Amino acid sequence: MASYLRTVAGSSPSSVNSNSPTNDLGKRIAKWALIIGVPTAVCVAAYLVYRQQQDQAKKTANRQSSLPTPLSNTSGNTTNTLENRPKDRLTLAMELKNEGNIKYREHKFDEAIDYYTKAIETCPSESLEELSQFYQNRAATWESLNNYDKVIEDCSKAIELNAKYIKCIQRRARAAETIGNFELALEDYSTVCFLDSYQPAYIMAADKVLTELAKRYIETLPESTAELSKDYVRTSLNEFEDDPTLSQSFMNEVRTTQPESPLAHAYEAFEQGRFTDIPSLCTQELDPDNSSLYELQTLLFRGSIYLLMGNYTEAIADFDSVINNPNATEKLKLNAELKRANTKIHQRDLEGALYEYDQCIRNHPNECSPRVHRGMLKTLLESYSEAHDDFNEALNISPTNLRAKYQKLINDAKIGAKENRPERVEQALASFEEYYDTCKQDIYYALALTSCYLDNDRKDKALQYLNRFVKEIPDNPTLMALKANCLMSSDPSNNADAERLFTEALQVDPSNETVLTMFAIFKCNQNQFEEAAKLYERAIQCTRGDEKLLQYAALLYAIRAQGRAIKRLNLNFPGGFPQAGALPNWMGGMA
Numbered sequence: 001m002a003s004y005l006r007t008v009a010g011s012s013p014s015s016v017n018s019n020s021p022t023n024d025l026g027k028r029i030a031k032w033a034l035i036i037g038v039p040t041a042v043c044v045a046a047y048l049v050y051r052q053q054q055d056q057a058k059k060t061a062n063r064q065s066s067l068p069t070p071l072s073n074t075s076g077n078t079t080n081t082l083e084n085r086p087k088d089r090l091t092l093a094m095e096l097k098n099e100g101n102i103k104y105r106e107h108k109f110d111e112a113i114d115y116y117t118k119a120i121e122t123c124p125s126e127s128l129e130e131l132s133q134f135y136q137n138r139a140a141t142w143e144s145l146n147n148y149d150k151v152i153e154d155c156s157k158a159i160e161l162n163a164k165y166i167k168c169i170q171r172r173a174r175a176a177e178t179i180g181n182f183e184l185a186l187e188d189y190s191t192v193c194f195l196d197s198y199q200p201a202y203i204m205a206a207d208k209v210l211t212e213l214a215k216r217y218i219e220t221l222p223e224s225t226a227e228l229s230k231d232y233v234r235t236s237l238n239e240f241e242d243d244p245t246l247s248q249s250f251m252n253e254v255r256t257t258q259p260e261s262p263l264a265h266a267y268e269a270f271e272q273g274r275f276t277d278i279p280s281l282c283t284q285e286l287d288p289d290n291s292s293l294y295e296l297q298t299l300l301f302r303g304s305i306y307l308l309m310g311n312y313t314e315a316i317a318d319f320d321s322v323i324n325n326p327n328a329t330e331k332l333k334l335n336a337e338l339k340r341a342n343t344k345i346h347q348r349d350l351e352g353a354l355y356e357y358d359q360c361i362r363n364h365p366n367e368c369s370p371r372v373h374r375g376m377l378k379t380l381l382e383s384y385s386e387a388h389d390d391f392n393e394a395l396n397i398s399p400t401n402l403r404a405k406y407q408k409l410i411n412d413a414k415i416g417a418k419e420n421r422p423e424r425v426e427q428a429l430a431s432f433e434e435y436y437d438t439c440k441q442d443i444y445y446a447l448a449l450t451s452c453y454l455d456n457d458r459k460d461k462a463l464q465y466l467n468r469f470v471k472e473i474p475d476n477p478t479l480m481a482l483k484a485n486c487l488m489s490s491d492p493s494n495n496a497d498a499e500r501l502f503t504e505a506l507q508v509d510p511s512n513e514t515v516l517t518m519f520a521i522f523k524c525n526q527n528q529f530e531e532a533a534k535l536y537e538r539a540i541q542c543t544r545g546d547e548k549l550l551q552y553a554a555l556l557y558a559i560r561a562q563g564r565a566i567k568r569l570n571l572n573f574p575g576g577f578p579q580a581g582a583l584p585n586w587m588g589g590m591a
Contacts, residue, residue, distance in 0.1 A: 090130065093123035097134055104141055112141045132161035136168040143171060151175035152184070163568055166195050173205070182213045186557060191565040214553035221540070221549070228275040229511040229542065231477050233308055238444050239342075241403060242369060243335050245301040254294065261285060263298055278305045279314075296321075296328050300336055307343050310545025315343050334364050338373055345377065348547060353377060368398035376407055384415045402439065406432070406448045413452055425456055436465075440472045443479075450482055459490050477505035481515040488522060498522060511542040517552075520559065529563025 100115030116138035123131045139154035155172035158165055173188035189206035196202065237246060244250055251267045258264055262284035269277040282302035285292050292298060303318030322328050322336035341356035357374035364370055375390030391408035394401060409428045416424030432449050439445035446469040453462035463486040470479050484501035487494035502519040509515065516539040523532035536556040543549060 089122055089124050090127050093119045093127075093130065093134070096122060097130075097137060100137060100141075104137070104144075107144075109141050109144050113138055116141065128161045132158040132165055132168070135161070136165065136171070139168065139171055139175075143175065148175040148179045152179075152181070164195055166192055169195075177205075177209055182209045182216075183557065183561065185209045186213065186561040187564050190558070190561045191568065194565060194569060194571065210554045210557055211550075213557045214550050217553040217557070218540075218546070218549045227273065227511055227542075228308055228544070229477075229509050229513060230273045230275075231509050231512050232514070233273075233275055233305075235443060235447075235478065236308055237304060239373075240304075240335055240338060240369075242331065243300075243304070244329075244331050245297045245304070245335075250297065258293070261292075262290070263292065263294055263301075266298075266301065275305055276309065278302065279309075279311075296325055296332055300332060300339075303336070304339060307339060307346065308544070310346070310543070310548065312343050312347050312545070316340055319343070330364065334360070334367060334369070337363065338369060341373065346545065346547075350377070350381065366397060368394045368401050368404060371397070372401070372404050372407055375404075375411065379407065379411045379414065382414075382418075384411055384418065387411045388415070402435065402442075403444070405435070406445060410448060410452050410455075413456060417456060429453065429456070429458075429461075436468075440469070443473055443476060446473060446476075446479060447482075450479075454482075454486075459486050462486050463490060475508050477509040477512045477515050480505040480508070481512075481518045484522065485518055488525065495526070513539050513543055513548075516542065517555075520555075524559060524563075527563075527566070529559055529566075532559050532563075 096115050096119035100112045100119060103109070103112035103115060116134055119134045120131065120138070123134060125131070135154045135158035139151045139158065142148075142150035142154060152172055152175050155168050155175070158168045159172065162168070169188045169191050173185045173192065176182070176185035176188065186206060186209045189202055189209060192202045193199075193206065237243065240246075254261065254264050254267060262281045266278045266281035266285065269275070269281060279302050282298050282305075284290070285298045286295060286302075299318045299321050303315045303322075306312075306315035306318060319336040319340040323333055323340070328336075337356065337360040341353045341360065344350070344353035344356055354374065354377065357370055357377070360370040361367075361374065371390045371394040375387040375394065378384075378387035378390065388408070388411055391404050391411060394404040395408065398404065409432045413425045413428040416422065416426075416428060429452060432452060435445065436449075446465075450462050450466055450469070453459075453465065463483065466479060466483040466486060470476070470483055473479060480501045484498040484505070487501070488498040499522065502515065502522060505512065505515045506519070516535050520532040520535035520539070523529070523535065533556055536552055536559065540549060540552045540556070543552060
């Protein structure tokens with residue numbers, strides 16, 4: 001990759017190609033990163049910028065740095081007038097630069113530097129393009145001598161004179177990366193992406209730097225003590241609709257039979273939103289001295305919270321304890337197996353998750369939910385035909401299962417969009433709407449229907465339903481944030497209303513990662529990059545799991561770097577709002 005980057009850096013700046021395949025590449029990468037949560041966070045950063053309009057890119061393309069035609073002296077005219085003096089100095093400066101080029105090609109780098117220095121000192125101050133070229137040539141020579149501080153110094157002077165000097169920005173990025181100045185390197189790689197159509201080499205170089213920055217950042221973080229978002233926990237656990245440990249009847253039984261038990265206090269903490277207190281209370285319940293009547297239920301409950309906290313090893317251990325216990329009921333085993341598979345998704349082990357779902361279906365052939373869960377994952381992986389079969393099998397087992405019906409309709413709409421059959425998309429959406437009166441207070445239904453409209457670029461209908469859902473399910477922060485998203489993306493004049501909704505959503509649930517990250521995108525669209533970065537810092541404080549920490553840390557650095565690059569180039573933020581991919585909660589963390 002390094003040699004490829006150097007090849008690109010050594011070539012002449014290319015003009016922007018409006019049909020560049022890198023635009024499609026950026027879309028594909030961003031879609032995958034947003035849906036599955038791939039930790040290569042520059043993919044998300046690419047999402048923030050790939051939608052830049054090509055006419056803007058053309059305006060910001062680097063000026064060609066071809067050499068001017070040498071100026072000859074007027075025959076017989078030796079008068080050193082003010083008009084002639086700059087021309088004579090520029091001619092001399094060009095000659096000195098050409099001598100420097102000869103010495104450079106001969107690998108006589110010290111002599112080349114002397115010529116370039118004399119060219120810089122001789123060149124008229126108003127000859128900005130030529131002067132920036134001389135600094136760039138001297139920087140290239142310093143690079144050959146491995147003097148990277150001098151490379152950065154001269155490149156910076158050249159960039160001050162020509163802010164869109166791609167070759168020089170590339171060179172400074174490489175030098176900054178070499179000496180460990182990763183923030184400057186990322187800013188420069190981001191700038192080159194803006195100016196030169198997001199060439200894959202730039203994206204890969206930025207990704208490398210961004211990942212290193214994110215890793216270093218999370219190594220400095222203290223152990224998180226932030227509470228989990230109430231909305232995230234409840235919406236995620238809502239996916240497991242038959243979980244016996246979360247049924248109201250079971251919680252009432254525990255409170256009635258053992259009101260002072262650690263498990264009863266764990267459920268009290270659950271109701272109050274003190275989720276991080278639950279594992280220790282469950283551990284007390286499992287103490288052999290307690291002789292708990294609900295050992296298996298406690299293990300499943302604790303594993304569920306571990307999963308959402310990002311403690312995946314502990315979660316899998318608890319689920320395995322339930323699965324392997326001969327006294328566990330089929331319902332307990334089924335839920336433990338489903339959650340074990342879901343843990344694999346959180347760990348980005350998608351093949352492992354599919355294997356777990358396959359095993360679960362073999363173990364419980366007459367259950368609907370394993371097929372629904374496997375179909376959901378296959379939808380996200382764009383294996384629509386296989387997902388279609390899973391949902392049909394689930395409905396054959398349980399014809400009235402609404403979750404299976406929702407997912408089948410989402411999948412049908414995606415098939416219609418992929419096959420360019422708008423009538424199939426419309427049929428799926430119309431069928432979805434038929435459930436409104438029955439399911440209008442079901443948050444899962446609300447998010448599924450909304451995301452389906454957003455996925456098909458129907459912001460008008462999404463906003464129409466969001467207005468209704470916000471009234472039916474008041475104070476739900478995710479719905480409020482999605483409404484803000486739709487308002488802003490539909491009409492920038494809605495900025496004030498959108499910001500109010502984001503602010504209200506965070507007042508309801510200050511730890512809500514979905515709201516924090518969507519609000520950050522909103523701030524980017526306002527060119528308020530530092531405020532956006534602060535929102536990502538808050539998201540980092542509220543999240544669990546190394547993968548998500550790495551992703552958010554990378555976004556934090558990406559936004560700051562792109563903000564500086566955009567201001568340097570005097571552009572507006574060219575991104576947009578994430579659509580269905582911005583709903584990480586409504587499918588139990590799959591997205």
